[in-house]
Amino acid sequence: MNTKTISLDSLSVGDSGFVSKLLSKGELRRRMLDLGLVKGTYVESLMKSPVGGLTAYFISGAVIAIRPEDARYILINKQQ
Amino acid sequence: MKSDTEKLKNSNLTVALAGNPNVGKSTVFNALTGMRQHTGNWAGKTVANASGTFTHKSIDFTLVDIPGTYSLMASSPDEEAAREFICFGQPDCIIVVLDATCLERNLNLALQILEVNKKAVICVNLLDEATKKGIQIDLDELSLYLGVPVVGTAARSGEGLEELKDAVFDVATEKRKVFGTKIKYNSNLEKAVTKLENIIEDSKLFDDKTFSYLSKRFLALRLIDCDKKLDNSIKEYFNFSLIENQTINKAVTKIHEEFETIGLKQDDTRDIIVEGIVAKAREIYAHCTCLCDKCYSRRDRKLDKILTSKLTGIPIMLLLFGIIFYITISGANYPSELLSMAFSKVQEWLYGLFDLLHSPPFLKGLLIDGMFKTLSWVVAVMLPPMAIFFPLFTLLEDFGYLPRVAFNMDRFFAKSGTSGKQSLTMLMGFGCNACGVTGCRIIESPRERIIATVTNNFVPCNGRFPTLIAIITMFFAAGISLPFRSLVSAGLLLTVIVFGVVVTLLVSKLLSATLLKGLPSSFTLELPPYRRPQICKTIVHSLLDRTVFVLLRAMCVAAPAGIVIWLMSNIMINGESLCVIISNFLQPLGSLMGLDGVILLAFILGFPANEIVVPIIIMIYTASGTLVEYDSLSSLYNLFVENGWTWVTALCTMIFSLMHFPCSTTCLTIYKETKSLKWTLLSFILPTILGILLCMAINAVFFWV
Numbered sequence: 001m002n003t004k005t006i007s008l009d010s011l012s013v014g015d016s017g018f019v020s021k022l023l024s025k026g027e028l029r030r031r032m033l034d035l036g037l038v039k040g041t042y043v044e045s046l047m048k049s050p051v052g053g054l055t056a057y058f059i060s061g062a063v064i065a066i067r068p069e070d071a072r073y074i075l076i077n078k079q080q
Numbered sequence: 081m082k083s084d085t086e087k088l089k090n091s092n093l094t095v096a097l098a099g100n101p102n103v104g105k106s107t108v109f110n111a112l113t114g115m116r117q118h119t120g121n122w123a124g125k126t127v128a129n130a131s132g133t134f135t136h137k138s139i140d141f142t143l144v145d146i147p148g149t150y151s152l153m154a155s156s157p158d159e160e161a162a163r164e165f166i167c168f169g170q171p172d173c174i175i176v177v178l179d180a181t182c183l184e185r186n187l188n189l190a191l192q193i194l195e196v197n198k199k200a201v202i203c204v205n206l207l208d209e210a211t212k213k214g215i216q217i218d219l220d221e222l223s224l225y226l227g228v229p230v231v232g233t234a235a236r237s238g239e240g241l242e243e244l245k246d247a248v249f250d251v252a253t254e255k256r257k258v259f260g261t262k263i264k265y266n267s268n269l270e271k272a273v274t275k276l277e278n279i280i281e282d283s284k285l286f287d288d289k290t291f292s293y294l295s296k297r298f299l300a301l302r303l304i305d306c307d308k309k310l311d312n313s314i315k316e317y318f319n320f321s322l323i324e325n326q327t328i329n330k331a332v333t334k335i336h337e338e339f340e341t342i343g344l345k346q347d348d349t350r351d352i353i354v355e356g357i358v359a360k361a362r363e364i365y366a367h368c369t370c371l372c373d374k375c376y377s378r379r380d381r382k383l384d385k386i387l388t389s390k391l392t393g394i395p396i397m398l399l400l401f402g403i404i405f406y407i408t409i410s411g412a413n414y415p416s417e418l419l420s421m422a423f424s425k426v427q428e429w430l431y432g433l434f435d436l437l438h439s440p441p442f443l444k445g446l447l448i449d450g451m452f453k454t455l456s457w458v459v460a461v462m463l464p465p466m467a468i469f470f471p472l473f474t475l476l477e478d479f480g481y482l483p484r485v486a487f488n489m490d491r492f493f494a495k496s497g498t499s500g501k502q503s504l505t506m507l508m509g510f511g512c513n514a515c516g517v518t519g520c521r522i523i524e525s526p527r528e529r530i531i532a533t534v535t536n537n538f539v540p541c542n543g544r545f546p547t548l549i550a551i552i553t554m555f556f557a558a559g560i561s562l563p564f565r566s567l568v569s570a571g572l573l574l575t576v577i578v579f580g581v582v583v584t585l586l587v588s589k590l591l592s593a594t595l596l597k598g599l600p601s602s603f604t605l606e607l608p609p610y611r612r613p614q615i616c617k618t619i620v621h622s623l624l625d626r627t628v629f630v631l632l633r634a635m636c637v638a639a640p641a642g643i644v645i646w647l648m649s650n651i652m653i654n655g656e657s658l659c660v661i662i663s664n665f666l667q668p669l670g671s672l673m674g675l676d677g678v679i680l681l682a683f684i685l686g687f688p689a690n691e692i693v694v695p696i697i698i699m700i701y702t703a704s705g706t707l708v709e710y711d712s713l714s715s716l717y718n719l720f721v722e723n724g725w726t727w728v729t730a731l732c733t734m735i736f737s738l739m740h741f742p743c744s745t746t747c748l749t750i751y752k753e754t755k756s757l758k759w760t761l762l763s764f765i766l767p768t769i770l771g772i773l774l775c776m777a778i779n780a781v782f783f784w785v
Contacts, residue, residue: 022351024602027601029347034153036184036185036354036361046384047384047385047389049487049490049491050392050393050488051488051489051492053491054491056487056607061185062185063380064607067500070602
C-alpha cells in the first residue's frame with residue numbers, strides 16, 4: 001500500500017490514515033493523547049462544519065471535532 | 081469478623097460513579113438512587129459532584145456522581161475534580177460506566193482508574209444500543225482482562241441494575257477479591273516506575289490505613305510525569321509532599337537524568353504512558369468485542385450529513401429553534417390566559433374574604449395587591465411558556481443535537497478568540513444563567529472560561545424569556561391576524577436570541593482583544609451518537625421539573641418581593657410614595673434610554689430575580705391609580721400604553737432586559753466560580769453599560785427620525 005505523510009488538517013473528508021507523529025507540545029499534546037491519538041491510531045475524516053473550521057474525525061470509536069489550528073500538529077500516513 | 085460486619089451495617093459506604101462524558105452516567109445515577117438528575121447527551125453535563133443514596137442488602141450506599149472525563153491527567157477543572165475524588169474521596173467502590181457502543185475509547189479511562197484504585201466495578205452501559213448496532217461484547221472475557229467484576233446494563237430500561245448493585249456490594253464490603261490489571265509500559269519506564277514505587281512504599285508516608293488503597297505505582301508514574309497538581313492535592317489531604325521528600329525527590333531527579341541520557345524528554349514520558357494505556361485498551365477491545373456490522377454508525381453519519389452540512393446545517397438549526405419558539409408561544413397563550421382568569425377570580429374571592437373579616441385596608445393591600453398579584457403574575461406568565469419550552473429543548477438535548485450546534489457555530493467563536501464549547505454553556509444559560517456560569521467549567525482554558533462566564537448573561541434565562549415573549553406579543557405581533565401571530569412572534573423572538581448571540585460574539589472578541597488577550601487554545605468536541613429520546617418520560621419529567629422550579633421561584637422570590645414593592649409604593653413621604661420618589665429621580669436617565677424611571681427602577685429592584693421586573697412595573701403603574709385590573713395581555717397592553725409606552729419603549733425594554741446586570745444568584749455564582757471580584761464586577765458593569773448605550777442610541781435614532 002502506498003502511503004503519504006500529511007498533516008491531519010489537510011486530510012480531505014472521506015479519507016483516512018494512521019497517526020505517524022504528534023508535533024505538538026504541552027497542553028495540546030496532552031489533549032491529543034487523551035483522545036487516544038498515539039502512533040498507529042486509525043483516523044478518518046468525516047465532515048466539516050458548515051461554516052468551515054472545525055472538522056470531525058472518527059478516532060478509536062468516537063467522533064471528535066478538532067480545529068484545523070490544532071490538527072495541523074498531527075501527522076498522518078494517508079491511506080491511498 | 082463479626083464486628084466487621086457490624087461496623088459495615090452501621091456505616092455508610094461511599095461509591096463513586098465515574099466514566100467518560102456522555103455514557104449515561106446520570107441515567108445510571110438516577111436509576112440507582114431513584115433521583116431525577118437531569119441527563120443530557122453531551123459532554124460535561126455533570127459539572128459538580130452530585131450525590132444520592134441507595135440501600136442494598138440492608139447497607140446504605142452514598143453514590144457520588146463525579147464529572148465525566150476522558151482521562152485522569154487533569155487538564156480541566158472538572159477533570160481535576162474527578163481525579164480528586166477518585167484519589168482522595170476514599171470511595172469504597174468505584175463504578176466505572178463505559179459506553180458499550182464506544183468501548184475502545186472508554187477503556188482508556190477505566191484502565192487509568194484501575195491504576196489508582198482497583199476496588200471497582202465496570203458497568204458496560206447502553207448494551208441495548210450496542211446490540212442494535214451489531215456490537216457484541218464478551219463481558220466475562222472483559223472481567224478476566226480487567227480483574228474486576230463487569231456488569232452489562234441498559235440503565236434506561238433498568239436492565240442489569242440489580243446485578244450492578246450486587247457487584248458493588250461485593251466489592252465495597254470486600255466479599256469479592258479484586259485483582260485489577262497492570263498496564264505494562266516500555267522497559268525504560270517500567271524499570272524506573274518499579275524503582276520509585278518501592279521507594280515510596282519504603283518511605284512509609286502512606287502507612288495510614290485510610291489511604292492505603294492509593295496505588296504507589298500510580299503515584300510513581302505521576303511523579304515521573306512531573307504532575308505537580310497531584311502533589312499539591314496530596315499536600316492538601318495528607319499534609320506532606322512527595323516532591324519535598326528528600327529521598328523521593330532525589331530518586332525522581334535521578335530518573336529524569338537517566339531518561340535524558342537516553343534521549344527521553346518530558347513529553348516522551350507522557351507519550352510512553354499514554355501509548356501503554358492505548359495499546360492495552362486496544363488489545364482488550366480486540367479480544368472482547370465482535371462487530372457484526374462494520375458500518376454500525378451509518379445512520380448517525382447520514383443524520384450528521386443533514387444536520388451539519390454546508391447547505392442545510394445552519395438553516396436547519398435556526399428552523400429547529402424557530403419551531404420550538406413557535407410551539408412555545410402559540411401553546412402558552414391559552415393556559416396563560418386561563419391561569420390569569422383563575423387568579424383574578426381567586427383575587428376577587430380573597431377581597432371578599434378580607435372584607436368579611438373586616439381586615440384593615442393595609443393588610444388587604446399588602447397581602448393581595450402586593451404578594452398575591454406578583455405571585456400570580458409570575459405563575460401565569462412564566463409557567464406556561466417554560467413548561468412548554470423546556471421539555472422540547474430537553475428532547476433536542478437528549479437526541480444529541482446540542483453538540484452539533486457547537487460544531488456548526490465553532491467558526492464564529494474561533495474568530496472571537498474563544499472556545500467552541502461556549503455554545504454549550506450559552507445553551508445552558510437558557511435554563512438559568514447561574515447554571516450556565518457553573519457550566520463554564522467544561523472549558524479548559526482559564527481565559528476562555530472567564531470570557532464565557534462574563535458573556536453568559538446575554539442569553540435570556542428562564543426569568544427573562546417569558547418577559548420577552550409577553551412584550552413581543554403585546555407590542556409587535558398584536559396587529560397581525562391570528563394564525564400568523566404566533567409565527568411572527570416566534571420569528572421576532574428568534575431575532576432577539578440571534579441578536580444576543582451576536583452581542584456575545586462581539587463582546588467575546590472585544591474581551592479577547594483587550595482585557596483577556598490571547599489566542600484561542602486547543603479544544604476538542606465530541607459528537608456523541610444520536611439517541612432516540614424517551615419522549616413521554618422526558619416530557620413528563622421536564623414538565624414537572626420546570627413547574628416545581630417556577631413555583632419555587634415564585635414563592636421564594638416573587639412573594640416577598642411583592643410585599644417589599646407594595647410597601648415601597650405605599651409608604652408616603654411628603655405625599656409621594658417611595659417608588660414615585662425614586663422613579664422620578666431615575667426618570668431623566670430612563671427617558672434618555674427610551675424607557676422611564678419606573679422601568680429602570682423595576683430592573684434595579686429585579687436584581688434578586690428577573691421574573692419580578694414586569695410585576696413591579698405593573699404595581700407602580702397601578703398604584704398611581706390609573707387601572708386596577710389586569711387579567712390578560714390586552715389589558716396589560718392598555719395599562720402600558722396609558723403610561724406612555726410606545727413600541728420604542730417596548731424595544732428598549734427588551735434590549736435592556738437582554739443586556740443588563742445579571743441577577744444576584746448569577747453574580748454570586750460568578751464570584752464563586754472565578755474567585756475574583758474583578759471579573760464579577762466586570763460581568764455586572766459591562767452588560768449594563770452596553771445596554772444603557774444601546775438603548776440611548778436606539779432612542780436617539782427614533783427621536784430624530
